[in-house]
Amino acid sequence: MTVEELHELADRERERQAGVRHRVLYCSAAGCVSCGSHATRDAFKAAFTRRGLTESEVVGTGCMGLCGQGPLVKIHDDGVLYERVDAGLAHRIVDEHLVEGRPVAEHQLDAASPFFASQVKIVLENCGRIDATRIEEYIAVGGYEALARAVAELKPQEVVEEVRKSGLRGRGGAGYPTGLKWDIARKAPAEQKYVICNADEGDPGAFMDRSVLEGDPHRVLEGMAIAGYAIGASQGYIYVRAEYPLAIERLKLAIRQAERHGVLGSRIFESGFHFRIDLRIGAGAFVCGEETALIRSIQGRRGRPQPRPPYPSERGLFGAPTVINNVETLANIAPILRHGSAWFAALGTPRSPGTKVFALAGKIRRTGLIEVPMGIPLRRIIFEIGGGTPEGTEFKAAQTGGPSGGCIPAEHLDLPVDYEALATVGSIMGSGGLIVMDSTSNMVDVARFFMEFSRDESCGKCAPCRVGTVHMHDLLRKIARGRATADDVALLEELCETVKETSLCGLGQSAPNPVLSTLRFFRAEYDALLGPVEVFTPSNPLARGRGPGGS
Amino acid sequence: MITLAVEGGPVAVPRDATTTHPSGDNRFKLLDRAINTHHASGSALIEVMHAAQGIFGYLEDDLLIYIARALKRPLSQVYGVATFYNFFRLKPAGRHTFVLCTGTACYVKGADRIQRAIEHRCGVAFGETTPDGAVSLVAARCVGSCGLAPVAVLDETVAARLTEDEAVARIDAWDAATEGVGA
Numbered sequence: 194m195t196v197e198e199l200h201e202l203a204d205r206e207r208e209r210q211a212g213v214r215h216r217v218l219y220c221s222a223a224g225c226v227s228c229g230s231h232a233t234r235d236a237f238k239a240a241f242t243r244r245g246l247t248e249s250e251v252v253g254t255g256c257m258g259l260c261g262q263g264p265l266v267k268i269h270d271d272g273v274l275y276e277r278v279d280a281g282l283a284h285r286i287v288d289e290h291l292v293e294g295r296p297v298a299e300h301q302l303d304a305a306s307p308f309f310a311s312q313v314k315i316v317l318e319n320c321g322r323i324d325a326t327r328i329e330e331y332i333a334v335g336g337y338e339a340l341a342r343a344v345a346e347l348k349p350q351e352v353v354e355e356v357r358k359s360g361l362r363g364r365g366g367a368g369y370p371t372g373l374k375w376d377i378a379r380k381a382p383a384e385q386k387y388v389i390c391n392a393d394e395g396d397p398g399a400f401m402d403r404s405v406l407e408g409d410p411h412r413v414l415e416g417m418a419i420a421g422y423a424i425g426a427s428q429g430y431i432y433v434r435a436e437y438p439l440a441i442e443r444l445k446l447a448i449r450q451a452e453r454h455g456v457l458g459s460r461i462f463e464s465g466f467h468f469r470i471d472l473r474i475g476a477g478a479f480v481c482g483e484e485t486a487l488i489r490s491i492q493g494r495r496g497r498p499q500p501r502p503p504y505p506s507e508r509g510l511f512g513a514p515t516v517i518n519n520v521e522t523l524a525n526i527a528p529i530l531r532h533g534s535a536w537f538a539a540l541g542t543p544r545s546p547g548t549k550v551f552a553l554a555g556k557i558r559r560t561g562l563i564e565v566p567m568g569i570p571l572r573r574i575i576f577e578i579g580g581g582t583p584e585g586t587e588f589k590a591a592q593t594g595g596p597s598g599g600c601i602p603a604e605h606l607d608l609p610v611d612y613e614a615l616a617t618v619g620s621i622m623g624s625g626g627l628i629v630m631d632s633t634s635n636m637v638d639v640a641r642f643f644m645e646f647s648r649d650e651s652c653g654k655c656a657p658c659r660v661g662t663v664h665m666h667d668l669l670r671k672i673a674r675g676r677a678t679a680d681d682v683a684l685l686e687e688l689c690e691t692v693k694e695t696s697l698c699g700l701g702q703s704a705p706n707p708v709l710s711t712l713r714f715f716r717a718e719y720d721a722l723l724g725p726v727e728v729f730t731p732s733n734p735l736a737r738g739r740g741p742g743g744s
Numbered sequence: 745m746i747t748l749a750v751e752g753g754p755v756a757v758p759r760d761a762t763t764t765h766p767s768g769d770n771r772f773k774l775l776d777r778a779i780n781t782h783h784a785s786g787s788a789l790i791e792v793m794h795a796a797q798g799i800f801g802y803l804e805d806d807l808l809i810y811i812a813r814a815l816k817r818p819l820s821q822v823y824g825v826a827t828f829y830n831f832f833r834l835k836p837a838g839r840h841t842f843v844l845c846t847g848t849a850c851y852v853k854g855a856d857r858i859q860r861a862i863e864h865r866c867g868v869a870f871g872e873t874t875p876d877g878a879v880s881l882v883a884a885r886c887v888g889s890c891g892l893a894p895v896a897v898l899d900e901t902v903a904a905r906l907t908e909d910e911a912v913a914r915i916d917a918w919d920a921a922t923e924g925v926g927a
Contacts, residue, residue: 213764228904436885476790476827478829494789494825495825511787555848556853560849626848628849652828
């Protein structure tokens with residue numbers, strides 16, 4: 194395909210859409226499908242036939258955001274958004290809204306409400322807007338333009354420079370500058386280099402990457418191809434969780450379409466640049482989100498991390514220089530090249546430019562997928578966008594970063610969301626899971642819950658993590674059951690420091706975070722569960738009738 | 745040439761045919777195809793195991809030996825990979841599968857209570873299958889439908905905002921439809 198052909202294709206698709214009488218978009222992401230959005234689609238089709246509305250179409254799109262109120266439907270003609278659309282309501286919408294021009298007010302969502310108005314969409318700009326199963330729709334909204342421009346007009350180092358100037362930082366959680374990573378890989382002398390997309394979204398309570406892959410897979414492919422061009426790689430891999438069958442299906446389809454249209458494969462846009470993408474399906478191991486473990490897994494081995502350095506950008510997959518970026522990071526690449534690095538750098542905060550996608554869940558009124566500018570205070574996310582905790586309950590903590598993060602109490606809610614600010618309260622940005630807890634949550638048990646997760650997912654390679662997580666979990670269980678003393682808490686704190694300082698990879702280094710942050714902000718809950726320190730004396734050989742460590 | 749006694753009389757098998765299975769089970773042809781698409785490369789081990797589990801339902805020892813030989817990898821490594829990843833099953837699954845999401849959002853909304861109720865109902869713990877082979881209880885890390893928490897996936901259909909009573913009722917319904925579930 195040439196650039197002219199790309200523009201022609203875009204024009205043709207725009208004309209086709211303009212010719213459609215009514216265009217109804219329904220959310221076909223996992224959340225809404227679970228609520229029966231396929232039945233909604235069928236009802237719309239039946240209603241079109243019943244009313245003789247030919248030249249109308251029902252289109253499945255990616256996540257529309259408000260997952261708790263599904264199935265969601267958007268009328269493309271006028272932008273009206275509906276919640277909880279069952280089959281009956283679908284018929285009413287066609288009769289009253291489309292035919293008679295009177296929107297069904299009681300199911301209408303207000304687009305000016307804070308949930309929608311406070312968001313800034315870059316990564317999710319096409320989610321809920323285009324049909325993820327048709328490359329034409331992606332191209333019609335400017336898709337693959339950035340790749341075409343990069344290949345035709347820019348030198349690889351100019352692409353790297355543009356990404357570096359944008360200030361984009363890794364969205365997987367650690368926040369390493371993407372441009373720097375690319376530059377190291379670009380400069381590494383090697384015949385063969387690789388680009389890997391880390392789609393092993395393992396944090397429980399996080400579904401941002403899945404939504405992007407399901408709703409806008411071509412955006413990720415385009416970002417990968419641009420990365421490939423920038424560093425000089427001809428092969429990319431997407432490492433995606435087996436638990437995301439719909440995302441896998443959509444990616445397979447998207448890769449096939451992209452190859453057929455010549456935006457992936459050989460001689461992309463008539464240049465000398467070749468780039469292929471293959472899928473690798475994960476098999477359920479949290480540690481594979483760690484880049485060196487992920488590389489091992491792609492090579493068909495157990496996902497056990499390797500010491501760094503060497504970093505993958507110097508020596509990664511099959512020993513070759515490899516750039517590993519998270520889904521959300523790669524989804525930012527095409528917009529950066531399209532609008533320029535200055536545009537991106539102006540969004541968010543100077544240290545953390547751009548936006549961040551969060552999966553908002555837990556004890557909150559409006560759950561779903563949101564994208565906000567970096568630097569927005571947590572309070573606005575939770576109370577304006579999320580609507581606060583359900584009636585009759587009180588906000589207690591916001592958990593970010595999953596098993597690697599911490600719990601942020603009410604007094605720190607005015608903290609701006611960026612990498613450094615979250616670290617000051619012992620949490621991390623993480624990949625974007627944001628779980629709200631109310632007064633019913635027991636914070637000691639929350640810490641135990643996450644430690645159980647880390648214990649089960651520890652790969653067992655290094656002793657601090659393998660042994661430490663087991664002991665920390667046992668101590669937390671002992672405390673939660675009211676059988677511990679202040680000595681146990683002191684031991685727990687000591688273990689936290691040891692595991693944090695001496696573990697091989699990020700899993701172990703961050704596993705103590707949920708314990709440390711709950712100890713820091715909710716210590717009273719720990720103290721309330723403690724018994725008196727029992728001293729073993731000859732007259733009291735079996736204090737309280739239990740041996741040491743009994744649980 | 746060696747001959748093998750299989751159903752329908754002895755069949756001649758070429759001596760170098762390392763990738764056909766002596767049982768004559770046709771499903772191995774499907775597996776061979778999957779192995780060939782990856783050029784029998786050892787780095788495709790996980791892909792091949794996914795294919796094998798898709799074809800056979802679970803990875804029994806015989807199958808692991810077969811894969812190890814086809815990909816020319818030591819059996820220890822194949823077994824190591826099979827046991828490392830949660831997704832691979834070494835035992836057959838029950839006729840029904842109850843996948844309970846144990847992600848953070850579901851935990852905050854009481855998935856642990858559902859877990860206890862279901863374990864009590866079925867008489868086995870999550871990660872196990874009832875002795876009669878009726879139901880497998882699987883604890884998922886996160887199914888990513890946090891907006892609908894607590895969530896379970898029952899035989900591929902998602903049950904949103906589940907309660908303990910509802911969860912037990914679903915198992916009862918399976919019970920009524922077939923011959924018995926658990927204890």
